[in-house]
Amino acid sequence: MIGALQQQLAKLPPWLRPRGLRYPRLASGEHTRLAGKRIFILPSKQGLFFIGVLIVILIGASNYANNMAFALAFTLGSVMLVSIFHTYRNLAGLELRVSHIDDCFAGEQGVFTLQLSNPSRRARYDIELTSLATQGDRVDLGPQDHARATLLKPGPRRGRLPLGRLTVATRYPLGLCRAWAYVEVSAEALVYPRPADSHSRPGHSQSVGEGIETNEPGNDDFHGFRPYQAGDSMRHINWKALARERGLISKQFHRHQNPELWLDWDDTRGDLEARLSQLCRWLLDADGRQQRYGLRLPGVEVTIGEGPAQRRRCLRQLALFGTGGNA
Amino acid sequence: MSTRITVLDHGNMKLLLLCLLFVAAPHAIHLPIWLSLAIIATGVWRWWTAQRGLALPSVKVRFIVVAIVVALVLLQYSGFNGRDAGIALLLAMTALKLTELQQRRDVLVLIFLAYFILATLFLFDQSIPMAAYVFVATWLLLALHIHLSHGQTQAKKPSLKLAIVLIGQSIPLMIALFLLFPRLPGPVWSVPTHDPAARTGLDTRLELGGISNLVESDEIAFRVQFDGPVPMSSQRYWRGPVLNMSNGRDWFAVAVNHGKDWQPTPIQYLGEAIDYSITLEPHNQRWLLGLDLVQANADTYEFNSDYQLLNKTPITERQVFRLRSYPDYHTGALSPGEWRLNLRLAGERNPRTIALGRQLRLEAVTDRDTVSRVLDMFRNEAYTYTLKPPLLESLHPVDEFLFDSKRGFCEHFASSFVTLMRAAGIPARIVTGYQGGELNTVGNYLTVRQRDAHAWAEVWLEDSGWLRVDPTAAVAPERVERSIDVGSSRDGRILFTAQQLSALENMARQLQQNIDAINHAWNLWVLGYDAATQSDFFDKLGIDIKDWRQLAWTFGIVIGGLLAIIAAFILLKRERINDPLQRAYLELCKKLARQGFERMDNETANDFAQRIAQQQPELAQKLSGPFTTYNTLRYGSAATAEDHKRFIKQIRQIKF
Known part of the structure; x- marks a missing residue:
C-alpha cells in the first residue's frame, strides 16, 4: 500500500512531491550524499507485529494491575522508538557514486556498480540497494569505509538503459522500522542490438573495400615489438618477454592482406532491428579477427579504426541508431 | 518485508535455544514437571536435528503432536481457564514452534513469543530479583533480535553493546510512560483468585494451638509507615477478626443481632490521632489490620459492629491503605443482642472455670476488680507461656488448662480469660490480630510478621466501653515488649529477641x-x-x-x-571528521572560499575544479594537482598512507 502511494507521488512534478521524493539525480562519476531531509522512515511489517505484541502485554498488565509488566512493555516500546533514530542514522550521510557501468546486448543484463562511502566513524550495516526490475544488493560498511554494490538490470531492448530510481534502504538494527531514500540514477547502460546468428551472414556483402576478407591466419606479417597498450590482444603479447620479467610487450603485425572492412547498412536486409543485429554480428566478428573496420548507417559514418575504442564507438552507434538519442 | 529464507546456522540455533531457555526457566517452578521436561526435550531435539541436518516432522505429525499436548494441558488443569493453564499452553506452543523453526519468519515469531513470556513471568513474582532477571533476559533477547534480524550479512555486529545502548537510551521514555500511562482502577475481566488455602494468616476460627502454628512463620503480614512517631510497643495491637462465640473449645465470629430499633451510640475518639499507611500483603480475606481503634472512612471500607475494618473486596494483591487510629476511645453502650452474645457460655462445658467465674463475681466489688483478680491469678500462679503446650483433649479444655496443665500460648490465656469473664457476668470476647512489630530503623517503618500474630481479650465495662485486656501480658510481659525469637525458641520454651545483640x-x-x-x-x-x-x-x-x-x-x-x-x-552527537583526507579537502575548500570560490554542497571535486578553471584559469592550474590527487586518493583503489600524508602536506602549503 505504501509502495503504491509512493509510486503515485513520484509521478507528480518534483515541486509538488513530498520532500523525500525530490530525490537527487546521480549521473555517472558524480557522487551524492543521502541528506536527512530525503529519508523516509516507517514501521516495517515486523514492527507492526511487535506493536501488536506490546499492546497485548499492556492489556494484560492493565487487567492484572501488574506494574512490572507495564514497565517491560514501556521499555520495549521505548526501545522501538529509540531504534527509529538508529535506523535513520544508519542511512543519513551515506555517500553514493556510480563507479562503473557495463553495457550489454539486448536480452542480457546491464551491470551497474555503485560505490558507497561511509564518511562517519560509525559502522553501517545492512544497507539494501534496490531499483525497479533489478536484482538488488546488500552491503555493510565499516567506519570510513567504502563498499561496492552491484545491481543487475535486464536490458530487453536496444537503446539506453537508465538504472532509474534507486532505493537505498535499511532496517538496522531491530528490523522494526525501515528507512529509505531515493536517488534517481541518470547514469545509463547501453543496450546493443542482439548479434544475429553467424550463419545468417550473406557471403557477397563485403563488396566494399580493397579486397576480399579472408579468414586464414598467417596473413599478418610480423613487424616488430612495442610496449603493451590497453586494447592490444592477448594473443599478441610476448609471453616469453613477460616470463623473463621484461614487462608486457606486444607483437605488432602489418596487415597487407587483411583488407579494411566497411560494415554497411545497405548490405543488410530485413527490418531495422534485424539489420542492426546483422551489423552487430559482423562488427563482433571483425573485432574478433582484429580487423580494421568502419560503420556506415544512414546519416552516420564511423571511420575505419580498430581495437576496443572502435568497437565501443560502433556499438554505441548501433545501440542508439534511430532512438532519437544523440549518439 | 523480505521473504528470503534463512536457515539458522548451528551457532545461531544454539544462541536462540539458550536464550529461549533463559527466558522461560523461571516458569519451571509453576509448571508440572512432565511439561517442563517435555519442553526442554523439544529444545534439545531441535538442536540435535540442526546439528545432524535432519528433516523436520511433516505438518501432519506436527498437528497430531499439537493436539496431544493441548489435550494433556487440558487434562492437567481441567480447562484452559486461569493464569496457570494459559501459561502452560503458551510455553507448550512456543516449544512446538521449534518443530517448524526453519525460516527467518519463525525466528522472529519465537523472539516475539519470548518477549511475551517475559511479561508473564511478572504474574507470579514482581520482586526486585525477578525484575533484575527479566532485565538481563530482555537485554539478551534484544541482542539476539539484532543479531538475527539480518541473517545475510557477514559483518559481526556489536549486538550486545547496541542492545544495552538501546535500553539505556529508552529508560527516560520508559519512566515517563510508566508514570503517565493511564491506569485503570479495576480489572477489565475478572481475575480469578489463586490458591486461597496456600496463604498463612489469621482465620475467623480460633482453635487452641492455632496461633502457635502461625508463630513459626517469618512471612511478612504487613508494613506500617507512621506519619508521626511510632507508638509504643504496648500500644501496637493490630485488630483482626473478633471472635464472640465458643463451643467450649474453639472460638468463632458470628454476626450480632442487635435487635430492632437499636441505635448504636457513636464511638468517642479521645486524645491524639495516629495517622499511618499500612501496606498489606495479600491474604485473600477482606479484613484490614488497624491499630486499636480505627476511625473508619465509611465510603472506602466497611466497619462492623465489632470495630473490625473490612475492605469491599478480598485483598488479593499487595495494597496500601491510609488509616487513622485513636489509642484512647470510648465505645458506648451495648445492644441487647451484644449483651446476650458476649455473655454466652458453651452450655455445660468447662464447669470448673464457670464456677470460678461465678465465685469471682461474688467476691469482687466491681467489674474492674474482677478483671484484675484474674490477671493477678495468671501473674502469680504457676502459669507458663509456651509455644508447645500439652494437647488439651478432654471435654473441658479450658478447665484442663486453667487448673491442671497451666501451660499455654496466647490463645489459651485469652480464651480462658474470656470464659471466666463471661461466667462472672462481664461481656467479653476474643480479638485476634497482631501485636508489636519490628521497627526498621533504615526506612523508619514497622514490619509486622506472621510470628507477631496474637490473641487477646476485650471486656465491656460500664465506664469505659470495650476495653482491651491482654492476659498474656500478665504471664509474659516480654511478649508485648519484644517479638518472639522463633529461631532460638526450643522445646516450646519461648525466647524473645534479645535487647543486647552481639556485633555480628x-x-x-x-x-x-x-x-x-x-x-x-x-x-x-x-x-x-x-x-x-x-x-x-x-x-x-x-x-x-x-x-x-x-x-x-x-x-x-x-x-x-x-x-x-x-x-x-x-x-547531533558531534562527529569529528576522522578522515584526514576529507579534512584536508575541506581545508582546501575553505581556502578557496576566501578567494571567492564557495563550493556548493552537491558539487564534486571535478565540477568544482572545472568551474574554477572557467573563471580563473591561472588559479586552476595551481589547483589541478591537488584536485586530481584528491580524486585518485578518494576513489582510486591503491592509495597508501604515505600518499595521504603527502597530499595533506601539499594542501597545507598552498597559499594564494
Whole structure:
C-alpha cells in the first residue's frame, strides 16, 4: 500500500512531491550524499507485529494491575522508538557514486556498480540497494569505509538503459522500522542490438573495400615489438618477454592482406532491428579477427579504426541508431 | 518485508535455544514437571536435528503432536481457564514452534513469543530479583533480535553493546510512560483468585494451638509507615477478626443481632490521632489490620459492629491503605443482642472455670476488680507461656488448662480469660490480630510478621466501653515488649529477641533491615503505583486526570520532548571528521572560499575544479594537482598512507 502511494507521488512534478521524493539525480562519476531531509522512515511489517505484541502485554498488565509488566512493555516500546533514530542514522550521510557501468546486448543484463562511502566513524550495516526490475544488493560498511554494490538490470531492448530510481534502504538494527531514500540514477547502460546468428551472414556483402576478407591466419606479417597498450590482444603479447620479467610487450603485425572492412547498412536486409543485429554480428566478428573496420548507417559514418575504442564507438552507434538519442 | 529464507546456522540455533531457555526457566517452578521436561526435550531435539541436518516432522505429525499436548494441558488443569493453564499452553506452543523453526519468519515469531513470556513471568513474582532477571533476559533477547534480524550479512555486529545502548537510551521514555500511562482502577475481566488455602494468616476460627502454628512463620503480614512517631510497643495491637462465640473449645465470629430499633451510640475518639499507611500483603480475606481503634472512612471500607475494618473486596494483591487510629476511645453502650452474645457460655462445658467465674463475681466489688483478680491469678500462679503446650483433649479444655496443665500460648490465656469473664457476668470476647512489630530503623517503618500474630481479650465495662485486656501480658510481659525469637525458641520454651545483640548479630540484623527497607520502597513506590497514586501524582502536577485533553497534552508534550532530546543526543552527537583526507579537502575548500570560490554542497571535486578553471584559469592550474590527487586518493583503489600524508602536506602549503 505504501509502495503504491509512493509510486503515485513520484509521478507528480518534483515541486509538488513530498520532500523525500525530490530525490537527487546521480549521473555517472558524480557522487551524492543521502541528506536527512530525503529519508523516509516507517514501521516495517515486523514492527507492526511487535506493536501488536506490546499492546497485548499492556492489556494484560492493565487487567492484572501488574506494574512490572507495564514497565517491560514501556521499555520495549521505548526501545522501538529509540531504534527509529538508529535506523535513520544508519542511512543519513551515506555517500553514493556510480563507479562503473557495463553495457550489454539486448536480452542480457546491464551491470551497474555503485560505490558507497561511509564518511562517519560509525559502522553501517545492512544497507539494501534496490531499483525497479533489478536484482538488488546488500552491503555493510565499516567506519570510513567504502563498499561496492552491484545491481543487475535486464536490458530487453536496444537503446539506453537508465538504472532509474534507486532505493537505498535499511532496517538496522531491530528490523522494526525501515528507512529509505531515493536517488534517481541518470547514469545509463547501453543496450546493443542482439548479434544475429553467424550463419545468417550473406557471403557477397563485403563488396566494399580493397579486397576480399579472408579468414586464414598467417596473413599478418610480423613487424616488430612495442610496449603493451590497453586494447592490444592477448594473443599478441610476448609471453616469453613477460616470463623473463621484461614487462608486457606486444607483437605488432602489418596487415597487407587483411583488407579494411566497411560494415554497411545497405548490405543488410530485413527490418531495422534485424539489420542492426546483422551489423552487430559482423562488427563482433571483425573485432574478433582484429580487423580494421568502419560503420556506415544512414546519416552516420564511423571511420575505419580498430581495437576496443572502435568497437565501443560502433556499438554505441548501433545501440542508439534511430532512438532519437544523440549518439 | 523480505521473504528470503534463512536457515539458522548451528551457532545461531544454539544462541536462540539458550536464550529461549533463559527466558522461560523461571516458569519451571509453576509448571508440572512432565511439561517442563517435555519442553526442554523439544529444545534439545531441535538442536540435535540442526546439528545432524535432519528433516523436520511433516505438518501432519506436527498437528497430531499439537493436539496431544493441548489435550494433556487440558487434562492437567481441567480447562484452559486461569493464569496457570494459559501459561502452560503458551510455553507448550512456543516449544512446538521449534518443530517448524526453519525460516527467518519463525525466528522472529519465537523472539516475539519470548518477549511475551517475559511479561508473564511478572504474574507470579514482581520482586526486585525477578525484575533484575527479566532485565538481563530482555537485554539478551534484544541482542539476539539484532543479531538475527539480518541473517545475510557477514559483518559481526556489536549486538550486545547496541542492545544495552538501546535500553539505556529508552529508560527516560520508559519512566515517563510508566508514570503517565493511564491506569485503570479495576480489572477489565475478572481475575480469578489463586490458591486461597496456600496463604498463612489469621482465620475467623480460633482453635487452641492455632496461633502457635502461625508463630513459626517469618512471612511478612504487613508494613506500617507512621506519619508521626511510632507508638509504643504496648500500644501496637493490630485488630483482626473478633471472635464472640465458643463451643467450649474453639472460638468463632458470628454476626450480632442487635435487635430492632437499636441505635448504636457513636464511638468517642479521645486524645491524639495516629495517622499511618499500612501496606498489606495479600491474604485473600477482606479484613484490614488497624491499630486499636480505627476511625473508619465509611465510603472506602466497611466497619462492623465489632470495630473490625473490612475492605469491599478480598485483598488479593499487595495494597496500601491510609488509616487513622485513636489509642484512647470510648465505645458506648451495648445492644441487647451484644449483651446476650458476649455473655454466652458453651452450655455445660468447662464447669470448673464457670464456677470460678461465678465465685469471682461474688467476691469482687466491681467489674474492674474482677478483671484484675484474674490477671493477678495468671501473674502469680504457676502459669507458663509456651509455644508447645500439652494437647488439651478432654471435654473441658479450658478447665484442663486453667487448673491442671497451666501451660499455654496466647490463645489459651485469652480464651480462658474470656470464659471466666463471661461466667462472672462481664461481656467479653476474643480479638485476634497482631501485636508489636519490628521497627526498621533504615526506612523508619514497622514490619509486622506472621510470628507477631496474637490473641487477646476485650471486656465491656460500664465506664469505659470495650476495653482491651491482654492476659498474656500478665504471664509474659516480654511478649508485648519484644517479638518472639522463633529461631532460638526450643522445646516450646519461648525466647524473645534479645535487647543486647552481639556485633555480628547486629550486622546481620542491619543487613536484613536494609534489604527489607529496599523491598518496602519497591513495593510502595514501584509496585504500589496504581490508579489512586497516579491521580495524586497528577494532582501535584496540577493536572486533572479526568480531563482527557489535559492528559493527552501532558502525554504529548512530555513524550515528544523526551523523544526530541533523545533524537538530538543520538543524531547531533558531534562527529569529528576522522578522515584526514576529507579534512584536508575541506581545508582546501575553505581556502578557496576566501578567494571567492564557495563550493556548493552537491558539487564534486571535478565540477568544482572545472568551474574554477572557467573563471580563473591561472588559479586552476595551481589547483589541478591537488584536485586530481584528491580524486585518485578518494576513489582510486591503491592509495597508501604515505600518499595521504603527502597530499595533506601539499594542501597545507598552498597559499594564494
